[in-house]
Each structure stands twice: as structure tokens, then as C-alpha cells.
Amino acid sequence: MAQLFFRYGAMSSGKTIEILKVAHNYEAQHRKIVLLTSGVDNRNGVGTIASRIGIQREAVPVSSEMNIFDYVKEKNSQDVASGNGTLACVLIDEAQFLQKHHVLECAKIVDELKIPVMTFGLKNDFQNHLFEGSENLLIYADKIEEMKTICHYCGRKATMNLRINNGKPVYEGEQVQIGGDESYYPVCRFHYFNPTKQN
Template sequence: MAQLFFKYGAMNSGKSIEILKVAHNYEEQGKSVILMTSILDTRSGHGKIVSRMGLNRDAIALKDDSNVFEIVKEKNPNAACVLIDECEFMTKDQVLQATQVVDDLGIPVMTFGLKNDFKNELFEGTKYLLLYADKLEEMKTICWFCTKKATMNMRMANGKPVYDGEQISIGGNEMYYPVCRRHYNHPPMLDEN
């Protein structure tokens, strides 16, 4: 029975490598997958799923007005699975379209992304995936500053934490650290310059 999965974690929790692993496992068995990611993630160009370990794949770049259900119907309505990276950037409509893929086409949809932003607010996609997903799975990583589980994302600028600003600012390790709640609220001094 097809289901909608939401696999979430802080930065550096292995979400992109996991989606690439899942795609490989399906394809190694001769089963087709449809890969999607947000057009907002421009770190490696549009339409790319790239892990920090260097593995990458082309993917359909979702815009705000992209219709997930129509893309799947057009691309391959018999796909074995739909895999969506950076799902926090999905719109409410796209989450509902993903449920249509599951319910009407019988294709499992696995989404991978952040639960919360650097201000500890939910992204739109995250909010609706938490509401509509059949299965939730936390992907774990450790705090940048200690060995506790990281549950938050700290935005950095000039070696200092940033707690205000636009919700979306694309970056990697140079800009975001996975942190535990304690270090989010009481970060160690990083750079005295």
C-alpha cells in the first residue's frame, strides 16, 4: 500500500545521501523512480540533488506553481516511487498533490527535508507534511558543538549566530550548523574577531 513519507532532520543529517541511496536501491532492481527537488536550492545548480559526500543526480526542479501530481502523471504514472528532496520548500498545494499521487496513482512518495528553519519556525512544506504524511521519520545527526542530538539549525554570519531575517537563505556548512537546543540558545563563542 502506497504511503506519503516525511523524513526530516537538521542540516547534515544525511537527507540527500539517503534519497540518493533509496533511488539507487529501486533502480538496481529495475524499478523506475521520479526525483524532484526545489528550484530554490541553487548550491549546485537547478534540478540537482547533491550530497555533502559528493554524490549527485539530476532531478525535476519544482517551482511554486509546479504540480507534483501532473508531473508524475506526465513523466511516469507507473513509477515505483517518487522521491522529493528539499521538501520544506513545497507549498501546501504541492503537499496535497503528493497525497494525490499516493491515493489516486498508488505510488509511494518519500519526501526529505528540514523540519524547522533557523528561527525554529516550520516551513510551509514541513507544516503540511507533518499534517498529511502517513509516516514520519527523524534522521539524526549530532550538534556542531557537542555530542547531543541536533534538532535545530543555526544560521551563522561572520562567525556569529543570526536569529532574524528572511526564512529562506540557501547555504551549506559555511552558513548553517546543526545544533542541540542548549547550544541554539547558548552558542559558544566562535570567532572573537
């Protein structure tokens, strides 16, 4: 039975390597997938999913005006018409940057096309506010799973993302600032508020 999945975690929790692994597993079994990523994340070029361990591949970038349901429905119809069978899964990286209409379109893919949709992304931003995509996935997803990683400072479970600028914590600014290990640390609650203290 098709479901809408949301797998979330702090920075460096392995979300990107996981989506690439899932994509590989489907394709190794000769199953067709659609691989999408946010058009907002341009660290490695728009439409590229790249993990910190050096694995990357191209994906379809999701723009604010894109209708994911229409795109997947057309792609599925083309595959069926060409004898390639139906799509087995839709995979979306950087799902925190989705808008509400994108999430509802993902739910429609599951409910009407009976194709599972797996999304991967952050839950909260550096100020601990939910991203629009994450908030709506928490509401509409059938299955929600946390991907765990450890605090940059103490090794406890990280649940927050601390923005860093020149080695110092940043607590104010725009919600979206694209960056990786040089800009964000995964941290526990204590070290989010007390990054210079030992616990």
C-alpha cells in the same frame, strides 16, 4: 500499500545521501522512479541533488506553479504506454520548500495513483518556525521519521539549525537563505541559545 513519507532532520543529518541511496536501490532493481528537488535550492545548480560527501545527480526542479500530481500522472502514463511499467516511487529532496498545494498533490499521487511518495527535508528554519512544506507534511504524511545528527558544539542530538555569519549566530532575517556548512550548524537546544557556552 502506497504511503506519503516525510523524513526530516537538522542540517547535516544525511537527508540528501539517503534520498540518493533510495533512488539507487530502486534503479538497481530496474524500477522506475521520479526524482524531484526544490527549484529554490540552487547551490549546485537548479535541478541538482548534491550531498556533502560529493555524490550528486540531476532531478526535476519543482517550481511554485508546478503541479506534481499532473507531472507524475503524465510520466507514469508515458512509461506504461511505452512498456516500461508503472512508476515505483516518487522521491523529493528539499521538501521543506514545497508549498501546501504540492503536499496535497503528493497525497493525491499516493491515494489515486497508488504510488509511494518519499520526501526529505528540514522541519524547522533557523528561527525554529516550521517551513510551509514541512508543516503540511507533518499534517498529511502517513509516516514521519526523524533522521538524527549531532550538535556542532557538544555531540548531543541536534534538533535545530543555527544560522552563522562570519562565525557569529544569526537569529533574524529572511526564512530562506540557501547555504550549507558555511552558513548553518546543526545544534542542540542549549547551544542554539548559548552557542559560546560549554554544557
